[in-house]
Amino acid sequence: MSTSICERIARLNDRCRHGCDRNARIVITRTCLAHLGGDGGPAREAVVQAELLAMVRAYCFQPGDGPERDFGAFTFRDQRLFFKIDYYDLDLDFGSEDPADASITRRVLTIMLAEDY
DSSP states (O other), X not given: OOHHHHHHHHHHHHHHHTTOOTTOEEXXXXXXXXXXXXTOHHHHHHHHHHHHHHHHHHOOOOTTSOTTOOEEEEEETTEXXXXXXXXXXXXXXXXXXXXXXXXSOEXXXXXXXXXXX
């Protein structure tokens, strides 16, 4: 993949991470939410969701990270967490034919416990 295509995908992934892509979906796995939210109920889960989104938005990629900026690992409340961005068609039925083309690609950012990966 050429550098310019990787750079375009990376910029689109950054938009997704920062909540600026209306077509994107952000998902937190049920096990991650249950583990971090504990027995605090829906209000506690909402707080955890907000904190996790803030962590993903603030994530700083390092020079050795992948060029597309589609994966990150961080520690939150002593738990190792990952986030991953995948590329689908607009109906979420198949993988995107061209992740560099935002008009035909829906990004799905998943936040999960490391063991969910």
